[in-house]
Amino acid sequence: MKTIHIRQSFLGERSHELFTGVRIGVVGLGGGGSHIAQQSAYLGIGHFAFFDPDFLDFPNLNRTVGATLADANAKTPKVAVAERVVKSVNSDAEVWAIQTEWQKDFDSLRACDAVFGCLDGFSQRAQLEESCRRAMIPLIDIGMDVHKGDPYSISGQVVVSMPGLPCFRCVGFIRAKDLDEEGRRYGVAGGNPQVVWSNGVLASTAMGIFVQMLAPWCPIRSGSRFIGYDGDGFTLEHDSRLTVASQTQCTHFTSISDLGDPFWNP
Amino acid sequence: MNVHFKLTVALLGGIVADLRRPHPFAAERAGFIGCKVSRCRDGLLVLAHTYMPLPDDWYADDQRFGCVFNSHAMRAAMQFALTNDASMFHVHLHDHKGFPWFSRPDIRESARYVPDFWNVKPMLPHGTLVLSADAAAGLCWYPEINKPIRISRITAVGFPIRFLGGSF
Numbered sequence: 001m002k003t004i005h006i007r008q009s010f011l012g013e014r015s016h017e018l019f020t021g022v023r024i025g026v027v028g029l030g031g032g033g034s035h036i037a038q039q040s041a042y043l044g045i046g047h048f049a050f051f052d053p054d055f056l057d058f059p060n061l062n063r064t065v066g067a068t069l070a071d072a073n074a075k076t077p078k079v080a081v082a083e084r085v086v087k088s089v090n091s092d093a094e095v096w097a098i099q100t101e102w103q104k105d106f107d108s109l110r111a112c113d114a115v116f117g118c119l120d121g122f123s124q125r126a127q128l129e130e131s132c133r134r135a136m137i138p139l140i141d142i143g144m145d146v147h148k149g150d151p152y153s154i155s156g157q158v159v160v161s162m163p164g165l166p167c168f169r170c171v172g173f174i175r176a177k178d179l180d181e182e183g184r185r186y187g188v189a190g191g192n193p194q195v196v197w198s199n200g201v202l203a204s205t206a207m208g209i210f211v212q213m214l215a216p217w218c219p220i221r222s223g224s225r226f227i228g229y230d231g232d233g234f235t236l237e238h239d240s241r242l243t244v245a246s247q248t249q250c251t252h253f254t255s256i257s258d259l260g261d262p263f264w265n266p
Numbered sequence: 267m268n269v270h271f272k273l274t275v276a277l278l279g280g281i282v283a284d285l286r287r288p289h290p291f292a293a294e295r296a297g298f299i300g301c302k303v304s305r306c307r308d309g310l311l312v313l314a315h316t317y318m319p320l321p322d323d324w325y326a327d328d329q330r331f332g333c334v335f336n337s338h339a340m341r342a343a344m345q346f347a348l349t350n351d352a353s354m355f356h357v358h359l360h361d362h363k364g365f366p367w368f369s370r371p372d373i374r375e376s377a378r379y380v381p382d383f384w385n386v387k388p389m390l391p392h393g394t395l396v397l398s399a400d401a402a403a404g405l406c407w408y409p410e411i412n413k414p415i416r417i418s419r420i421t422a423v424g425f426p427i428r429f430l431g432g433s434f
Contacts, residue, residue, distance in 0.1 A: 018429070021429070096307075105307075107305055107306055107307040108306075108307045110304055110305070110306035110307070110311060111306040111307040111308050111309075113421070113427070114427075134304065134313075135272075135304055135306070135311055135313070136272040136273075136274070136311070136313050136423050137423075138423060138427070162423070162424060162425065163274055163423050163424075164274035164275070164276050164277070164423070164424065165424075212425075212426070213425055213426055213427055214426065214427055215426075216426050220425055220426065221425075256300060256302060256315040256316060256350050256352060257302075257350075259301075259302035259304075259313045259315055260301075260302025260303050260304045260311070260313050261302075261303065261304040261305060264302075264303055264304070264305075264389070264390070265389065266389055266390075266391070266408065266409045266410070
């Protein structure tokens with residue numbers, strides 16, 4: 001184990017080997033994804049696939065970890081900012097900085113051992129989950145919202161979609177009516193309010209779940225994770241919908257045809 | 267080519283539990299795993315879905331080997347491949363700790379029957395796995411490549427993720 005990781009040796013003798021050997025995907029390198037990239041680098045993850053078509057701009061500077069004023073001026077690609085952050089901690093890391101929509105590079109996504117979804121919108125999340133399920137990749141989704149009202153309210157969630165276990169639909173995280181509503185509002189959403197601290201809470205929680213998945217430091221309960229974040233009361237709690245869903249089998253990704261490449265050709 | 271074989275922790279548990287059951291006369295049990303495949307940036311994914319245990323009377327009583335299955339087993343596995351457009355992987359267990367490997371008869375026999383799956387699914391890779399109590403190894407026959415490829419990574423996906431063999 002390298003000296004740099006000696007303080008996390010409680011994660012197990014093989015933890016460093018595991019971290020350097022895996023590839024994580026991060027889809028969306030904005031407020032949430034930039035935290036994930038930074039923490040993964042400190043953890044010692046060795047291989048990365050970053051997906052984001054966007055450039056860094058001034059409205060992103062309030063929450064994108066590692067971004068600078070110069071990046072906003074130069075319109076640096078967000079994946080390039082994340083790559084720079086990772087390489088500044090671990091120059092040996094292999095980074096695929098993919099400046100395009102993740103749907104345009106399935107081959108890179110499928111090469112990941114775990115994926116962090118840091119996307120806006122239910123439709124994108126549903127698509128990403130389906131793609132991850134096809135390649136049997138655990139997906140850890142994070143997201144937050146600032147709800148406009150009187151007063152404002154902050155909430156969010158960390159949800160894990162683990163192959164073989166209840167999916168986002170099973171636990172009620174993605175519902176048909178949310179997808180319909182989103183479809184109706186398509187193109188008029190505008191920029192939602194986002195803040196750095198709640199993204200940090202959610203990303204840190206997601207990273208803890210990922211580490212527990214890879215190198216558990218204590219006995220862990222099997223099953224999925226659906227953790228709700230109350231950004232007004234500063235609490236994280238297991239969502240009760242998962243308690244119900246975890247008693248059942250996933251009913252959405254069960255068939256053998258839900259796996260693999262539907263257009264396979266050697 | 268990198269070949270990455272994945273299965274869920276639950277499926278692995280079910281397979282090991284079946285393979286550990288004593289048989290009336292065979293020293294080992296075997297089964298087949300129906301899989302789908304996908305390309306990925308650094309190679310091939312083989313994604314396990316369905317385990318086909320072999321009923322007791324599908325074994326042949328041949329004391330020279332730990333396990334010999336009869337034509338019913340191959341017929342059922344080939345039918346599964348055909349019906350589900352599936353890759354088929356034979357699986358058996360060497361119930362010790364540490365990395366397992368195939369015996370000489372394992373390699374000789376699998377080189378005979380695994381390519382038979384190309385008779386029903388010629389465009390798909392097929393193969394064989396050997397499990398131990400805490401690890402695994404495998405060989406994959408890829409279309410139009412005569413020699414089997416050693417599976418470079420075997421992962422049981424779940425809480426926790428278990429890297430059973432290959433590059434870990």
